[in-house]
Structures are given as structure tokens and as C-alpha cells.
Amino acid sequence: MDFDALFSGLDRHTLDGITRGSIYALVALGYTMVYGVMKLINFAHSEVFMVGTWTVLGVYTVLGVSTGETLPVVIGATLLALLAAMIASAGTALAVERIAYRPLRKKGAPPLIFLITGIGCSLVLVELFGQVFEVLFGPPFGRVTVNIPSVLETKELFTIPGIDLTITNTRVIIIVGAIAMMMALDTFVNKSRLGRGVRAVAQDPDTASLMGVNQNRVIMLVFVLGGAMAGVAALLYTIQYDITKFDIGFIIGLKAFTAAVLGGIGNLRGALVGGLLLGIAEVYASTIWSSEWANVTAFVVLVVVLMFRPTGLLGESLGKARA
Amino acid sequence: MSQILDAYRGLKLRDRIAAAPNWARKVVLLLVVAFAFYLPFLNILPFAYIRTDLSSSGSDWASVLFLVVVYMIAAVGLNVVIGFAGLLDLGYVGFYALGAYSIALFGSPSSPVVESIQNRFGLSEEWAVPFAMCIPIAIAMSLTAGVILGAPTLRLRGDYLAIVTLGFGEIIRITARNLDGVTNGATGISGVPVPPGPEIDGRPFFNTVDAERWYWLALCILIVVVFLAFRLESSRVGRAWLAIREDEDAAAIMGVAAFKFKLWAFAIGAAVGGIAGLLFGSKQQYVEPNAFMVQLSFLFVAMVVIGGSGNVYGVLLGAFLLTYLPERFREFQEWRPFAFGVALVLVMILRPQGLVPSRRRAREFEDRRHEAEEAATDV
Numbered sequence: 001m002d003f004d005a006l007f008s009g010l011d012r013h014t015l016d017g018i019t020r021g022s023i024y025a026l027v028a029l030g031y032t033m034v035y036g037v038m039k040l041i042n043f044a045h046s047e048v049f050m051v052g053t054w055t056v057l058g059v060y061t062v063l064g065v066s067t068g069e070t071l072p073v074v075i076g077a078t079l080l081a082l083l084a085a086m087i088a089s090a091g092t093a094l095a096v097e098r099i100a101y102r103p104l105r106k107k108g109a110p111p112l113i114f115l116i117t118g119i120g121c122s123l124v125l126v127e128l129f130g131q132v133f134e135v136l137f138g139p140p141f142g143r144v145t146v147n148i149p150s151v152l153e154t155k156e157l158f159t160i161p162g163i164d165l166t167i168t169n170t171r172v173i174i175i176v177g178a179i180a181m182m183m184a185l186d187t188f189v190n191k192s193r194l195g196r197g198v199r200a201v202a203q204d205p206d207t208a209s210l211m212g213v214n215q216n217r218v219i220m221l222v223f224v225l226g227g228a229m230a231g232v233a234a235l236l237y238t239i240q241y242d243i244t245k246f247d248i249g250f251i252i253g254l255k256a257f258t259a260a261v262l263g264g265i266g267n268l269r270g271a272l273v274g275g276l277l278l279g280i281a282e283v284y285a286s287t288i289w290s291s292e293w294a295n296v297t298a299f300v301v302l303v304v305v306l307m308f309r310p311t312g313l314l315g316e317s318l319g320k321a322r323a
Numbered sequence: 324m325s326q327i328l329d330a331y332r333g334l335k336l337r338d339r340i341a342a343a344p345n346w347a348r349k350v351v352l353l354l355v356v357a358f359a360f361y362l363p364f365l366n367i368l369p370f371a372y373i374r375t376d377l378s379s380s381g382s383d384w385a386s387v388l389f390l391v392v393v394y395m396i397a398a399v400g401l402n403v404v405i406g407f408a409g410l411l412d413l414g415y416v417g418f419y420a421l422g423a424y425s426i427a428l429f430g431s432p433s434s435p436v437v438e439s440i441q442n443r444f445g446l447s448e449e450w451a452v453p454f455a456m457c458i459p460i461a462i463a464m465s466l467t468a469g470v471i472l473g474a475p476t477l478r479l480r481g482d483y484l485a486i487v488t489l490g491f492g493e494i495i496r497i498t499a500r501n502l503d504g505v506t507n508g509a510t511g512i513s514g515v516p517v518p519p520g521p522e523i524d525g526r527p528f529f530n531t532v533d534a535e536r537w538y539w540l541a542l543c544i545l546i547v548v549v550f551l552a553f554r555l556e557s558s559r560v561g562r563a564w565l566a567i568r569e570d571e572d573a574a575a576i577m578g579v580a581a582f583k584f585k586l587w588a589f590a591i592g593a594a595v596g597g598i599a600g601l602l603f604g605s606k607q608q609y610v611e612p613n614a615f616m617v618q619l620s621f622l623f624v625a626m627v628v629i630g631g632s633g634n635v636y637g638v639l640l641g642a643f644l645l646t647y648l649p650e651r652f653r654e655f656q657e658w659r660p661f662a663f664g665v666a667l668v669l670v671m672i673l674r675p676q677g678l679v680p681s682r683r684r685a686r687e688f689e690d691r692r693h694e695a696e697e698a699a700t701d702v
Contacts, residue, residue: 041482103672108695109688112411115485116628117671119413119621123664131661250617254493257486292501299490306483307475 006287011165013283019171019240021279022178026233027256028263028271029185030093030226036202036266037222040111043118044096046253047125048089048227052234053244054129055088056081057140057148066149077151078235086231093227094220096121102216122249130246145245148238174236179272181232185225186268194221202266251295255282258302264312273313359542362388363535375650382650385534389606391646392541393599398626398642399545399552399635400595405624406633406681407556408588409568410477411485414492415623418465418593420615422600424499424506425461427610430454430516435505454516454605461601462594469593470586477585492620500612511611515604529605537606544602548595552635555591564588569687618660625663629670631677633684640679 006013027049034042059081060066065073100117133141140146155169189195200208201218209215237252238244259278263270281301286294305312340348363385365371376384397419404412428436429452437451452460468491476487499506506512518540520528529536555561563584566574575581604610622645630641649659670677676685 041486100668100672104675106695107675107688108691108698109671109675110409110691111482112405112409113671113675115411115482116624117668119624120664120667120671123621123660124668125664127658127661127664131657251493254486254490258490261483290501292497296494296497299487299494302490303475303487306479306487310479310483 002288006284009287011160011163013287014280015165015167015171017280017283018276019174019279020283021259021276022175023233023237023240023275024252024256024259024279025272025275026178026181026229026236027252028260028275029182029229029268031257032260032263032265032268032271033198033222033226035260037198037219038101040101040114041118041257042093042096042223042226043115043253044100044121044125045093045226045230046249046256047122048093048096048249049230049234049237049252049256050129050244050246050249051092051125052085052089052231053148053238053248055085055231056235056238057146057244059084060149060151065151067151067153069151074151074153078239081151081238082232082235085234086228089231089234090224090227092125093223093230097220097223126246126249141246143246145243148242148244150239150242152239170239174240177232177236181229182268182272185229188225189268194218198222255295255298258298258305261302261312262305264314267312267314270312270314277313356546360539363538373647373651375647375653382653383534385538387647387650389534389538389541390603390650391643392538392545393602393606394623394626394646395639395642396541396545396548396602397596397599397623398630398638399548400592400599401623402627402632402635402638403552403555403595404588404592405627406638406684407561407564407568408585409564410585410588411482411624412488412589412592413485413620413624414472414488414490414495415592415596416615416617416620417488417492417495418468418596419600419603419619419623420492420495420499420612421465421468422461422597423604423610423614424512424600425464425597426454426457426601426604427512427515428506429460430457431512431514433514434512435507451516454518457516458598458601461597465597465600466590466594469590472593473586473589477589478582489617489620492615492617496612496615496617499615506612509612511609513609515608515610517605517608531608534606537602541602544598548598549635549639556635560584560587565683621660621663625667629666629677631680631684634677634679634681637677637679637681641677 027045030045030048031042034040034045060077063077063080065077069077096118100121101114104113104117129141130143134143152170152173157167157169157172159166189198197208197213197218198221200211200213201215205215208218255278256275259274260271261274262278263272263274278298278301282294282297285297286292343351365374365384371377374384375381375387397415401412401415404410404415428434431437432449432451434451440446441448441450472488472491473484476484500509502508517527517529522528526532529540563574563579566577566579567581567584571581603614607614626641626645627638628641629645630639631637645663649656655662674680676688
């Protein structure tokens with residue numbers, strides 16, 4: 001128990017928590033949208049994120065960029081990596097839907113079966129990077145942590161006077177980027193024609209299909225959007241931590257799911273609130289105890305939320321996400 | 324006689340078994356059990372090819388058999404949760420670990436818990452909780468964990484349970500690794516006690532060399548557990564589970580206390596997992612947190628689901644295949660998780676009822692498929 005460490009650096013830890021939380025929130029969007037439309041936890045979503053981080057590494061390797069490039073190159077490489085990660089993650093999410101979920105939906109399988117195929121897909125994706133690709137292509141694939149060149153170097157931007165809090169460029173990019181993506185998604189779901197279809201299916205699938213909404217297309221759209229958000233999260237993650245590994249998805253997925261439940265699963269804004277709160281709670285907890293216990297925090301939060309407010313802080317339902 | 328034989332022809336294997344006279348089924352069952360007890364010494368060609376120690380790099384055959392049976396016990400326990408009650412438990416390794424850790428913490432003279440008891444009551448350094456007492460402790464610990472974990476989550480939708488249990492499995496491992504003062508952290512606990520027995524050839528009856536004795540012990544426990552599972556399935560509780568699994572709302576209207584029975588399933592499954600873990604820890608005589616990775620939970624789920632959830636025989640087959648095959652073909656060990664993933668997806672899509680399904684489950688799936696098809700043509 002070390003409360004001094006927490007209070008002496010409260011501002012720093014809060015900023016740390018918000019940074020982490022933004023990434024969780026972006027991943028949580030994928031869980032929350034799929035849950036809102038299909039009432040299903042997409043277990044393979046954590047691996048969709050993992051594929052994104054590897055794509056970033058792939059783009060950097062192909063371009064041959066590393067630390068210390070000129071500004072235009074840095075911006076170009078990062079944007080290209082962002083685009084590639086979004087496409088790769090969205091593609092993976094779509095593939096998971098086609099292979100693991102669609103055949104089951106046709107058969108009207110019980111929900112349990114969806115979870116199990118999801119786990120199967122998750123295992124396959126993890127092992128692709130941990131085992132299959134290593135045999136086929138050799139390093140960097142395999143069961144080790146891989147460094148990603150920090151193309152976007154951390155630079156101090158300014159210091160907030162009075163509390164002496166230094167703001168770096170990477171933090172600004174992560175927090176602003178994450179919130180901007182979420183606002184874009186929120187606007188899309190609430191304002192656009194396609195978004196209206198998503199909300200309609202979330203509210204009542206049968207009535208929606210009677211009104212001419214193509215349910216399969218909406219489900220695909222949801223997987224693509226969730227995957228793309230996970231791709232953004234993957235790029236932001238690599239900017240902050242500069243690493244990837246074949247199994248990084250597991251723990252981030254668990255936390256992102258907790259964030260989604262905390263905010264109210266099926267609720268887009270809930271994902272943001274849940275993600276930020278969870279990120280902060282986790283950093284505080286790891287300062288007070290030790291970083292080993294950070295992962296336990298998420299789980300405790302999850303159980304407490306389920307016990308006292310199972311609908312989450314902002315309430316469930318993508319269908320009613322108008323307000 | 325020939326009439327009986329004629330009636331038999333054209334029947335499926337399963338119907339033949341069902342149609343066979345009671346004494347014949349009992350004799351066959353006894354023969355199977357006797358053969359299982361004989362397995363460690365199996366040396367008749369061509370059957371001996373199933374042994375795992377044919378090449379010098381192979382694993383000890385009796386130890387593999389022991390592991391198969393321990394996983395079978397765990398799978399039968401998990402089947403109560405997944406197959407009977409229809410709840411997805413992804414943290415089963417947590418209960419397995421709790422069982423192994425209870426016997427290590429209370430039974431090993433060198434565990435921090437036992438040492439503090441020794442100091443407080445002035446006992447000798449040799450003292451530890453006797454093996455027989457560790458069994459109820461292990462069962463009580465995993466049962467309690469099951470109730471604590473199930474109580475807040477079982478009232479909610481089933482898929483929440485999956486993710487909470489998934490987290491639970493990891494928490495147990497992280498806690499075991501970080502609570503240095505209680506569990507010795509990553510170093511683990513050695514000197515885990517073995518069941519008492521007469522000394523043979525100057526060695527204790529249960530030792531690290533003669534694995535077949537461990538195998539026989541585990542097999543006896545497995546037989547008891549399987550027997551209990553069958554009795555449970557056809558009991559009032561079993562019927563309640565069936566009703567909840569098929570339609571929880573309808574069951575609740577008919578007066579089935581869904582939450583209570585789900586909690587029972589969860590707790591019973593947890594207790595059986597604890598027993599399996601206890602056996603494992605005792606045989607190893609050493610317990611460390613890395614033996615309880617989350618992948619083991621997925622392995623257990625895969626055993627139940629691929630074998631045929633709800634059918635004890637199917638689950639036994641699933642546990643056998645998924646434990647035995649990787650040991651027999653050790654050179655592909657690294658591919659094991661990948662193969663599990665592919666197998667899970669393929670089996671669930673092509674044969675969601677599993678390899679050896681329970682009849683009732685297979686019919687449930689068939690029903691649902693028809694309903695889905697009808698719904699599709701209606702629109």
C-alpha cells in the first residue's frame with residue numbers, strides 16, 4: 001500500500017490512465033457494437049486488435065522506416081500504417097464473422113456455440129502469429145515479444161504550469177485520436193442512413209428486416225466498423241508501447257470488454273466512459289499496490305459492476321443510443 | 324437365438340448397446356474397466372502401438388495414462404457445467420489450480436501456511452495436515468470459490484459468466500504467482516504429500532517412479548465420479564438442468580428455481596475440478612503457478628465440446644483424444660493450440676453436437692435448425 005506514490009504523482013497517473021483508457025475504449029467499441037446488434041460477445045475481437053499491431057509492424061518494415069526520420073516521412077508512414085491496420089483488422093473481423101458466426105446463425109445454434117467458435121477463431125489467430133507464421137516465415141513471428149520501431153518519437157510539447165505536468169506529442173495524438181474516432185463513429189451511427197439500419201437491427205431484428213433492412217449487411221457493417229476501430233487502437237498502442245506479441249490481445253480484450261460492460265454494453269458513449277474510468281482505476285491500483293495487480297483490477301471492477309449495476313453506468317442498448 | 328441376431332442387424336451401434344440384455348452390458352462394462360486397469364502393462368502387438376514410450380524420446384506411458392485420467396475427471400466435472408446446465412465456464416483451470424494449491428498449502432511441510440501453523444502451535448517441522456484431511460479442504464475451497472464466483476454472475480445472461488470465469492482463471496494464477504508470503508510465488512511449493520500406503524522395495528507406495536499406481540488411483544476416482552455424474556444426470560437436479568438449458572423462462576414458469584440449480588451445477592463442477600487438481604498436484608509433488616495457464620481452460624472446454632457435451636461417454640472420449648494424441652505425437656506438440664482452435668471451429672460448425680453426442684442434445688440442435696429454416700422461409 002503506497003498512497004504517497006499515488007498522491008504525489010496524481011496528475012501524471014491520471015494522464016497515464018486516460019492514455020491507456022483511450023485504447024481500451026476503442027477496442028471496447030468492437031465488443032459493444034457486435035453485442036448491441038447480435039447479443040453476442042465476439043471472443044475473437046481481441047485478436048482483431050492483435051492483427052492490427054502486427055500490420056503496423058509490417059508497414060514499417062516494408063517502408064524501411066525507423067526512429068529519426070524527417071517529419072513528412074513520419075506523418076506519411078504513420079498514416080499509411082493507420083490505414084493498413086484499419087483495413088487488416090476490419091478484414092480479420094469480417095473473416096471471423098463469415099467463417100465462425102454466419103454458418104451458425106443460419107442453423108439457429110444456441111448462444112453457447114457462438115462463444116465456442118469465437119474462442120476457436122481466437123486460438124487460431126493467436127497461433128497463426130505464434131506458431132504457423134514462425135514456421136513459414138521465421139522471425140519476427142513466434143512466441144516472443146517483438147519491438148516495433150518508434151517511428152513517431154516521443155517529444156515534449158509543453159508543460160502545464162502550476163502542477164508541472166509535461167504533455168508529450170504521443171499522448172496528445174493518442175487521446176485526441178481516440179476521442180475523434182469515437183465521435184466520428186457516434187455521428188455515423190446516429191446520423192447516417194446505414195447507422196439508422198444498425199440501430200434498427202439492434203432494437204428489433206425482425207421488424208427491421210420487415211422494414212427492408214438487410215440484416216446480414218448490417219452485421220457485416222458492424223464487424224467492419226468494430227474491426228477498424230480496433231485497428232486504430234492497434235496503431236495508438238504501438239505508438240505508446242512500441243511492442244507487439246502474439247498473445248497481447250488476450251489481456252487487452254478482457255479489459256476492453258470490462259470497459260464495455262462498465263459503461264453499459266451496447267452503448268457507444270458508455271464504451272468511452274468505461275474505458276477511461278477503467279484505465280485510470282488500473283493505473284491508480286498499480287501505483288498503490290504493484291503493477292502485477294493491474295490486471296486483477298479490471299476483473300474486480302467487472303465483478304463489482306455485474307453485482308451492483310449489470311446494465312453499466314450509462315445503461316445498455318445500441319438501439320436506444322439516440323440520447 | 325437367430326431371431327435375436329436378426330433383430331440386431333441393421334441397428335446402429337448405439338441402438339445395439341441399448342437393445343442388448345442388461346447382463347451383457349454389465350459384462351462388457353466390466354471388461355472395459357478391467358482392460359483400463361491393465362493398460363499400463365499393455366504389451367500385445369498390435370495394440371502396443373498405442374503406447375507413448377516406443378521411441379526413446381517418448382513420454383512415460385503410465386504417466387500419460389495418469390494425465391489422461393486426471394483430465395477425464397476434470398472434463399466430466401466441466402461437463403456438469405457446460406453439458407448438463409448449459410453454462411460456459413472458461414476459467415475451469417482456476418478450480419483445478421485451487422485443488423492443487425489446497426493440498427500443497429496445507430499438506431506440504433515447507434509451505435508458508437503450514438509453517439505459520441507450526442510456529443503458532445509449536446508443532447514440529449515435520450508436521451503438516453494429513454493427506455486425508457487435505458481432500459475435504461480442497462473440495463471445500465474449490466466449492467466455495469465456485470459459489471462466490473457464481474452467485475453474482477449466474478443471475479445474469481450466460482455470456483457474462485463466460486467472461487467472468489475467464490478472468491477468474493487468470494486471477495487465480497496471478498494471485499498464486501504474486502502472493503509470495505502464502506504461495507511462495509513463482510518458485511512454487513515442493514513436498515506436496517502423497518497418499519499414505521505400505522512401503523514396497525524400500526519406496527513409498529505412491530512415488531515418482533511407479534506411475535501406474537497413480538494411474539490406478541485416479542482411475543478408481545474417475546469411476547466414482549462418472550457413476551455420480553450418471554446418477555446426477557437422471558436425478559431431479561439433472562432434469563432441472565435439462566429444463567433450464569432448453570428454455571430457462573419456461574422452466575422458471577414451471578417452478579424450477581433456475582438460479583439455485585445453476586449455482587449447484589457450477590459448484591459441483593468446481594468441486595470435481597478441485598479433485599482433479601488435487602490428484603495432479605499430489606502426483607507431481609510440486610505445485611507452481613505456470614502449470615495453470617489459461618490455455619488449459621480452453622483445453623478442458625475443447626474436450627467437453629468436441630467429445631459431445633452432455634454425454635459422459637463422449638466427454639471421456641474427447642478428454643482421451645485431446646490428451647493422448649499430443650503425447651503420442653510429441654513432435655507436433657507446438658501445434659497443439661492451433662489444432663485445438665481449428666478443431667473447435669470445425670466441430671462446432673459441422674457437428675455442433677460433438678463426436679459422440681447425447682441423444683437429447685442432438686435432438687435439441689436438430690429442432691433449432693428446423694426452427695431457423697422455417698423462420699427463414701416464412702420471411
